[in-house]
Amino acid sequence: MPKDHGIGASPKRREDVRFLTGAGNYTDDINVHGQAYVHFLRSDVAHGKINKIDTSTAEGMPGVVRIFTGADFEGVGGLPCGWQVTDKNGEVMKEPAHPVLAQGKVRHVGDPIAAVVADSLEEARTAAEAIELDIEELPAVVDMGKALEAGATKVHDDLSDNLCYDWQFGTDTETTDAAFAKAAHVTTLELVNNRLVANPMEPRVAVGDYSRAGDDYTLYTTSQNPHVIRLLMGAFVLGIPEHKLRVVAPDVGGGFGTKIFHYAEEAFCTFAAKACNRPVKWTSTRSEAFMSDAHGRDHVTKIELALDKDNNFLAVRTDTKANMGAYLSTFSSSVPTWLHGTLMAGNYKTPAVQVNVKAVFTNTVPVDAYRGAGRPEATFQLERVIDKAARELGVDPIALRRQNFITQFPYATPVAVEYDTGDYEATMAKMEELMDIPGFAARRAESEKNGKLRGLGVNCFIEACGIAPSNLVGQLGARAGLYDAATVRVNATGSISVMVGAHSHGQGHETVFPQVVAEMLGIDESMIDIVHGDTSKIPFGMGTYGSRSLAVCGSAMVRATEKIINKAKKIAGHLLEASDSDIELKDGQFTVAGTDKSVAWGDVTLAAYVPHNYPLEDIEPGLEETAFYDPANFTYPAGAYACEVELDPETGKVTIEKFVSADDFGNVVNPMIVEGQVHGGIAQGIGQALLENCAYDENGQLLSASYMDYAMPRADDLPHMANYVVDHSCQTPCTHNPLGVKGCGEAGAIGSPPTVVNAVIDALHSGGHTHVSHIDMPVTPSRVWAAMNSQ
Amino acid sequence: MTKVTMTVNGKSVSGEVKGNTLLTDFLRTDLRLTGTHVGCDTSQCGACVVHVNGEAVKACTMFAAEADGTEVTTIEGMANADGSLNVIQQAFQEYHGLQCGFCTPGMVMSAAALLKENPKPSEAEVRDYLEGNICRCTGYHNIVRAILAASGQDVPAVAAE
Numbered sequence: 001m002p003k004d005h006g007i008g009a010s011p012k013r014r015e016d017v018r019f020l021t022g023a024g025n026y027t028d029d030i031n032v033h034g035q036a037y038v039h040f041l042r043s044d045v046a047h048g049k050i051n052k053i054d055t056s057t058a059e060g061m062p063g064v065v066r067i068f069t070g071a072d073f074e075g076v077g078g079l080p081c082g083w084q085v086t087d088k089n090g091e092v093m094k095e096p097a098h099p100v101l102a103q104g105k106v107r108h109v110g111d112p113i114a115a116v117v118a119d120s121l122e123e124a125r126t127a128a129e130a131i132e133l134d135i136e137e138l139p140a141v142v143d144m145g146k147a148l149e150a151g152a153t154k155v156h157d158d159l160s161d162n163l164c165y166d167w168q169f170g171t172d173t174e175t176t177d178a179a180f181a182k183a184a185h186v187t188t189l190e191l192v193n194n195r196l197v198a199n200p201m202e203p204r205v206a207v208g209d210y211s212r213a214g215d216d217y218t219l220y221t222t223s224q225n226p227h228v229i230r231l232l233m234g235a236f237v238l239g240i241p242e243h244k245l246r247v248v249a250p251d252v253g254g255g256f257g258t259k260i261f262h263y264a265e266e267a268f269c270t271f272a273a274k275a276c277n278r279p280v281k282w283t284s285t286r287s288e289a290f291m292s293d294a295h296g297r298d299h300v301t302k303i304e305l306a307l308d309k310d311n312n313f314l315a316v317r318t319d320t321k322a323n324m325g326a327y328l329s330t331f332s333s334s335v336p337t338w339l340h341g342t343l344m345a346g347n348y349k350t351p352a353v354q355v356n357v358k359a360v361f362t363n364t365v366p367v368d369a370y371r372g373a374g375r376p377e378a379t380f381q382l383e384r385v386i387d388k389a390a391r392e393l394g395v396d397p398i399a400l401r402r403q404n405f406i407t408q409f410p411y412a413t414p415v416a417v418e419y420d421t422g423d424y425e426a427t428m429a430k431m432e433e434l435m436d437i438p439g440f441a442a443r444r445a446e447s448e449k450n451g452k453l454r455g456l457g458v459n460c461f462i463e464a465c466g467i468a469p470s471n472l473v474g475q476l477g478a479r480a481g482l483y484d485a486a487t488v489r490v491n492a493t494g495s496i497s498v499m500v501g502a503h504s505h506g507q508g509h510e511t512v513f514p515q516v517v518a519e520m521l522g523i524d525e526s527m528i529d530i531v532h533g534d535t536s537k538i539p540f541g542m543g544t545y546g547s548r549s550l551a552v553c554g555s556a557m558v559r560a561t562e563k564i565i566n567k568a569k570k571i572a573g574h575l576l577e578a579s580d581s582d583i584e585l586k587d588g589q590f591t592v593a594g595t596d597k598s599v600a601w602g603d604v605t606l607a608a609y610v611p612h613n614y615p616l617e618d619i620e621p622g623l624e625e626t627a628f629y630d631p632a633n634f635t636y637p638a639g640a641y642a643c644e645v646e647l648d649p650e651t652g653k654v655t656i657e658k659f660v661s662a663d664d665f666g667n668v669v670n671p672m673i674v675e676g677q678v679h680g681g682i683a684q685g686i687g688q689a690l691l692e693n694c695a696y697d698e699n700g701q702l703l704s705a706s707y708m709d710y711a712m713p714r715a716d717d718l719p720h721m722a723n724y725v726v727d728h729s730c731q732t733p734c735t736h737n738p739l740g741v742k743g744c745g746e747a748g749a750i751g752s753p754p755t756v757v758n759a760v761i762d763a764l765h766s767g768g769h770t771h772v773s774h775i776d777m778p779v780t781p782s783r784v785w786a787a788m789n790s791q
Numbered sequence: 792m793t794k795v796t797m798t799v800n801g802k803s804v805s806g807e808v809k810g811n812t813l814l815t816d817f818l819r820t821d822l823r824l825t826g827t828h829v830g831c832d833t834s835q836c837g838a839c840v841v842h843v844n845g846e847a848v849k850a851c852t853m854f855a856a857e858a859d860g861t862e863v864t865t866i867e868g869m870a871n872a873d874g875s876l877n878v879i880q881q882a883f884q885e886y887h888g889l890q891c892g893f894c895t896p897g898m899v900m901s902a903a904a905l906l907k908e909n910p911k912p913s914e915a916e917v918r919d920y921l922e923g924n925i926c927r928c929t930g931y932h933n934i935v936r937a938i939l940a941a942s943g944q945d946v947p948a949v950a951a952e
Contacts, residue, residue, distance in 0.1 A: 012885065017876065021826070022827070022865065023867075026825070203829075251891075253894075506892070675887075679932045680890065713930075713931075715919075716918040718931055720914055720915075724932065
């Protein structure tokens with residue numbers, strides 16, 4: 001019988017009632033009295049010199065409050081990058097200015113040029129059309145290879161070229177070359193990790209408010225991390241001290257990474273609220289979102305795998321170009337480096353791993369973390385090259401992986417990280433069982449009877465989550481600590497408010513976090529509420545990304561609850577006239593060990609706030625504790641995925657017929673929510689593999705700027721219930737956080753793209769198309785058709 | 792400006808609207824019924840689905856003036872009379888058919904329209920019907936299960952498969 005409460009149970013989400021009745025409070029639902037509306041006039045060319053912006057006509061238009069241009073932001077800070085990468089020569093990355101509104105040049109389609117604040121949105125839009133622009137269009141650099149050619153047009157005139165950094169990591173060149181030199185077989189694969197747009201269903205919104213009375217600001221924003229926005233915007237852009245700036249991220253409609261970053265529109269609305277002495281609201285349209293939300297992925301990679309005569313992996317060497325876009329978004333520089341290179345060992349005991357990454361500026365929207373952030377790119381190239389090697393060597397792809405698995409833990413990889421626990425054999429075996437691998441031949445025969453090709457794809461993945469030990473990431477260039485914080489406030493009658501730095505925008509923290517505290521105290525979950533998303537209500541927090549909420553913020557909450565228990569035991573000991581070391585807490589009762597003397601949770605909490613009979617000489621009244629938790633290591637969720645595709649050789653169309661994931665997330669607090677996270681991640685991974693592509697033409701025009709052109713996965717693109725299992729029964733608990741949890745938010749998006757592509761290649765080979773060794777994502781019918789007919 | 796009068800969630804309401812005011816804007820801004828969401832500007836995402844005279848309509852594709860004299864139901868009008876969740880809403884909670892909640896109002900309204908015209912849909916029919924509703928969080932799996940369960944069909948409980 002599964003548990004019905006506490007850790008391991010799946011209580012229904014308490015968030016759901018408000019979302020299901022239309023009572024959610026999303027940022028666009030917030031209207032501040034007297035607010036004005038801003039419309040951003042954005043560049044429609046990818047690269048251009050701003051000769052003139054004439055706003056005089058527009059300023060006289062009805063309802064216009066004020067029009068801002070880049071000139072209004074001279075002397076104001078630019079949008080900062082949060083991670084300084086040092087290149088292989090010891091030089092720090094190039095870090096161009098990123099003004100709130102364009103100054104001198106526009107550098108991508110969507111770059112904001114001017115902002116019209118008006119009484120209504122319609123008036124703002126109408127006035128924006130009356131702004132006279134003289135922009136001299138310049139040649140655009142879009143392709144990363146061309147951007148790096150000598151003499152290429154520069155995105156930033158003050159930089160020597162378009163290379164942000166040239167980074168190398170892992171095993172040294174001499175050792176790596178030696179490993180390749182003695183290899184019996186080398187498999188090489190060149191591939192693209194396609195540019196994606198995160199597309200949370202709620203577009204971004206910002207509402208800035210300023211109070212002259214207190215000289216303080218409030219920003220309501222669609223953010224995954226309100227404290228990070230307060231820090232970045234306050235300290236680096238607008239120069240507002242923390243105590244004068246409140247950032248509120250209420251109900252947020254999905255994030256997937258793209259709502260981590262500090263954006264120009266947030267800074268603008270905050271700045272303009274004071275300048276106009278009116279609240280200023282901006283709501284992104286979806287079209288605007290496509291050209292202003294940070295994009296994801298966009299790597300071009302050559303990977304080589306060296307094997308000995310017995311098919312043991314000897315070495316991996318990669319050479320990647322990573323697109324940064326026109327400016328460095330908040331965490332952009334860390335994605336192709338520390339979130340990617342450190343995972344290139346995968347699940348395998350390859351002795352030499354060398355990663356090379358050139359980060360490149362282009363005239364495109366900035367690229368930053370999107371669900372998985374660097375780890376999907378690492379997994380895709382590694383698991384694709386292993387599959388190709390298996391095919392070249394004529395060995396079973398599962399056996400080849402198995403043979404090279406890391407089996408001893410802890411395991412220090414050649415790329416700096418130390419995996420604390422894992423059992424890759426267990427997840428592989430679980431995947432094989434659930435997938436019914438022996439039944440594949442019969443299913444393939446059935447598909448072939450219907451004129452279809454059927455392919456089986458398998459792969460493993462590992463990720464580094466629970467980001468991250470602050471002292472380590474500080475050495476690697478992070479400009480922030482990556483701990484988290486929680487305050488447990490026990491009220492007099494025993495109910496509890498837990499203020500957490502993690503932000504919930506779909507993850508169900510309001511349900512899951514109380515499960516943990518309730519389990520520790522032995523009280524009912526309904527007595528506990530979670531407070532998040534408001535810098536004025538919670539002590540501090542680094543927010544939600546990198547599958548870190550429970551592993552890092554949850555750990556802070558555990559530590560704070562432990563402090564509560566320690567203090568409560570002292571109070572109980574006083575009430576029971578016993579030593580606190582003899583007090584046991586079980587099911588909400590404090591008992592003197594070995595006796596029937598006890599007091600209830602509520603008696604102790606009441607005593608803390610009505611301290612008439614209380615050890616005032618030893619401890620303070622009240623019952624509230626805060627903990628900051630800095631993780632000792634990353635966590636390392638891992639797993640094995642498999643899928644079967646059917647490919648119609650007449651059209652090239654691929655459908656997913658069966659999908660199995662076997663994940664190891666360590667301990668699981670709420671299985672229902674974990675499975676939901678995996679479903680969502682896999683849908684995004686399948687979307688990347690088959691459908692989604694953010695496309696630019698050679699002039700830097702964004703071709704996929706709406707849902708008419710950017711193919712989001714729909715319900716009928718995904719496998720049916722009977723042929724879809726997400727399993728998390730293999731559990732090797734994390735050894736260094738108190739809950740033993742590893743994180744589950746990104747796994748699906750990391751693990752699934754190679755699964756699909758491996759299956760497609762398998763299907764093509766089964767149909768005799770053995771010349772096709774790779775198809776770049778998205779594997780659209782036209783690409784499949786072209787590959788099939790490329791001989 | 793044109794005066795419009797309509798019945799929204801059983802109550803008669805009226806307002807002055809411009810000719811180009813969308814039904815979404817009238818609901819969200821004039822009536823403060825913010826449960827109807829706007830997730831795109833090309834009528835693709837379905838977050839704004841409401842019922843007009845019992846038919847599912849993307850409220851971003853209809854002018855408020857066109858809704859004059861109609862009966863409109865939004866997500867705010869879907870719960871039972873006593874305020875408890877209706878059978879579809881309950882199933883969405885039971886089967887974890889929502890995460891961030893942003894697409895949810897449109898999903899529930901589409902599901903209700905589907906079950907009205909097809910009380911026992913197959914899984915394929917549910918997936919096909921949801922073509923006009925995009926969810927980025929759930930991968931649709933639990934939404935499909937919730938709708939099948941709401942139709943009275945046997946669906947295994949979540950986290951118990």
